[in-house]
Every structure is written in structure tokens, then in C-alpha cells.
Amino acid sequence: MRITTRFAPSPTGPLHLGHAFSALLANDMARASEGVFLLRIEDIDQGRARDHWERQIYDDLTWLGLRWPQPVMRQSERMSRYAAALIELEALGLTYPCRCKRADIELAAGAPQEGVPHFGPDGRIYPGTCRTRPMSDRKAGDVIRLNIAQAAALHPNLDFKETAPRHIGRHRISPETLCREVGDIVLVRRQMGSSYHLSVVVDDADQGITHVTRGEDLFDATQIHVLLQHLLGLPTPIYHHHRLVRDEAGKRLAKRDDARAIATYREAGKTPNGIRAMVGLA
Template identity: 45%
Template sequence: MTRTRFAPSPNGPLHLGHAYAAMVAHDTARARGGTFVLRIEDIDGARSRPEFVEEFFRDLEWLGLAWDGDAVFQSHRLASYAAAGDRLRAMGLLYPCTCTRAEIAAAAHETSPDGPVYPGTCRGREVNPAQAAWRLDVAKAMALTGPLEWVDEEAGPQTAVPQVFGDAVLLRKDLPASYHLAATLDDTADGITVVTRGMDLFPATHVHRLLQALLDLPVPTWLHHPLLIEPDGRKMAKRRGAPSLADRRRAGEDGPAIIRALRDGVLPTGLSLSQGVHQTP
């Protein structure tokens, strides 16, 4: 049975871009007689605020996007992240890193979809693990797994090339886990069979596919959907003050009508949908 999820982080209010992502996950599950899961990704330290979670519930109900069962929370799964980290360390695949972003930017010779590629400065170097993030030695990991593939429902079969990101951080200094590790483990815990998310996360799937192979996790399919684009060509974002769904709800707008318009591709003036899907980097 198809299982999808919408997984917002409670570090700011939802906006129309989130409504579009939730709609895709909801409609994909409903069209296939499946289950739509709501997951709250609330491990972002002090930035994760409980009051936003309550607003998320009200926003989705107002839009008419009903999820199945109780919402699940990342903060209840910290032990699973630590266990996965311990397993990867025991396999000799993680190493501690104390490099700052500025140091990485200054030393990097390549760029990835996430920015400067980490040049491996701390690989093989003695650092204090208590003050370090833990990175995946991607070359060593790929030597263990061999070639890997994954499938996007729009873009088709893909060959995994996680090495274009360099050695990704899996366990952060300030948080229990990185997005890469937490999302991969959570999708398994939630039984997700189709991972719907924005095309901006298409490249990250190469890393997630590698983690699935290393941790013996089931492999879903993916469906990377277009993004809502602002007039300057950037995707809608909380940090740039995109109008919130909560404000629209309180102003008396019709939530189901907004979803019907998004389904039909009718967007507010100034907004557009990105076209195409990121291919293998």
C-alpha cells in the first residue's frame, strides 16, 4: 500500500509552498488508496517551537488535507539516530570533523548543490570528538556498497552519485542528526513507500540512497515535485517573509479553494511553478 508523508519543521509558519508540498503528498496517497502521514521534524534545537505545531494542525485542517492517524515527531526518535551513528562508526565509515563553514569555503575546490564540497580536511586527523560533527566517508562507503540506483517517478531511474557532495555530515555538533540521516531513518520508521518532496531536494536523494544501502533499509520510490517560485526566481521561503497560511486562514480565506487552485496550477499573481526536475549532478 502507498504511504506518503508531509514533514514540516516547526521553526516558522507554513506558506503556500508548504501547502503545495502537502497537497502532492496527500493527493498521491489518496489517488492510490494509500495512507498520508504527518511528521513533525522538530529536532532543530531552540528554533523548533511547539506553538507552530498547533498552527500546522489547524492549517492542514483548514486546507482540507486530512492526515491518517496521529502525527509523529522526530524528537521521539533520537535513540534511533544515535544507534545508526554508532553502527556506522563501528563500520569505520564516520570520522569527526571540527571544520567551520568558513574554513570549508576557503579550502574547497568544488561546489555541490549544497555549496562548497568538503575537502576532507579532518579525514585521518586527530580531533576532539566531543567538539565535532561526524562525517560519512563516502568513498569508503561506496566501496562497500558498489553501484546504487534509485527511481524518481518523474525523472525515471537514477544512478546514485553521493560523492558529488563530499563527505556529508550525519551527526551534527548542535543537533541529534543531520537532515540526511534523520529523514532517511524516519521514512523507514513511517513505512513510506513514495517520498514526495520538492525538486530542490532531488540531489540529496543520492546520499539517502547510500544510507539505505549501508543500514539495510528498504528503498522507496521518490516523487520530486515543482516548487512555488517568487518573482525573483527563488523558491518561497519562511525566512523571506512569504505570507503564512495562518494569516490567510485568520483573514477568512477559503482553504479548500486554495488547494483547488494549486491543483489546477492557478497561482497568485507573481508566483509560478518551477519546471523540470534536477537530474544527476
């Protein structure tokens, strides 16, 4: 089977060893099947995206020996596509505007109940304060949320295939789990025109991605994406949630870890094969 994979970084900081591992793994999986490796720039957050970080992404990946078809998909050029997807969800009666700020959500969440999760893949689980507001009441500055209970009720028997060793097999998506551990996710964030969840689902479909490779920290978010795929009539890829590259203390790397940035290793004289060895792909 010829597969199509992708690497989709955000141009908000330097790529580090964890990014190198994810990109190299996606590339290797595609090449092993004589398939296609694609690059996508996830820059919907224009408040944080920077041109120089995007240029460095291209430089770092090229130095690692990766190649991809042109032109590169950039999310900031696809806002009309995301808006069209939102209209589809709105037509199903699944969306509502939300005025709540973070402090409002924290206050409304109240005292935590024992055994009840407080946070999900989208952050603090939303308590539903604005759930009864109609879309006609949308105001400037509102976010748009998905009514997860109504959405899950439309597709109560979902699952997805996972190929990574830790989660290998088929995974059922429970409507009860979605309501309890995910909640009403944000589809459109303030001043962004979309959100990660909505954009990634639309982009993967439009790019014909057959295998999504990403960190195991996003495993719980996959159930959101599979639900959105079915709501929008989009195909569900096979998922591969790979291990995370961690520091000496066991903490996963983040963009603030400049000491482990690919550019830093390049300047220190490391080779692409040396990077492969460092992340366990030699």
C-alpha cells in the first residue's frame, strides 16, 4: 500500500529533536511504501507565527535530507475552506457561540468532583455555560464550540485504527467518554478563524493523508478528529502515535528547549545521521 504522510509544524519557534523524530519517521514510513511525504505549515495563529521561523523550518528539514512536493500547504491561506466546514456543522445544528473567557470557565467549573476529569484534549473541559445560545446570537469576540453530546449522538459507533506499538489495534470512541472527558471543543478561536481540531481534519482530507504520524500526547485528541471526519463526510486515516522525545528528566521537549533545537545541533557540527541516531532512527 502506497501511503501519504505529512509533517505539520507551526512557525512559532525552532524545531527541536522531537520535531526531527516526527518528521523523519513520517518521511521514512512514506518512502518505505514508495509513497508521498508532505509538509504543511500550521500558521492559523497569526499572532504568534513568524516568517523567520517558517524559513528555518524549511532549512532544518532540508538539512535533515527531507524533500516534499511544492507548493507547501499553509493554513493561513485556507480560511475560506475552514469557514465552509463550519457552515456544514452549523447546518447540522451542532455549533454555538461562546463568550466565556478562561477565567469564566475556571469559575463556572466550580469545585472538582472526585474521579471526574477536569482537563481533556482541548484543555479545561467546558461546563456548557453558553450551550443554549443560537448561532444567530454570535457576537464579535465569541468563539464557536461544538455541542459534543449532540454530535456524538449522530455517530455513536465510531472507531479508528492505530499502528503504533503502544496503542496498536482498533479503538472504539465512546459517546460517553467524549462527553465526560472531552466536552464542547472550540471550532473557531478568537481572532484566528479556525482551530487546530477543525483545520487538521480538513487539511488531512484535502491532502489525501492516509497515515497520520504524530506524538502520543495527541492520542486522546484523535477521537475528536474522527468524530469531525464523520460529521463532515471525510475519510479517516490510519493513525500512528509515536513515542515522545524527552529530556534527561523525562519531560517532553517543547519549543522553549532551544538547547535541543535542530539549528543548535547543526551549528555544533552534528550531521543528519547523528540526529537520526540521537532520536533512535539510525
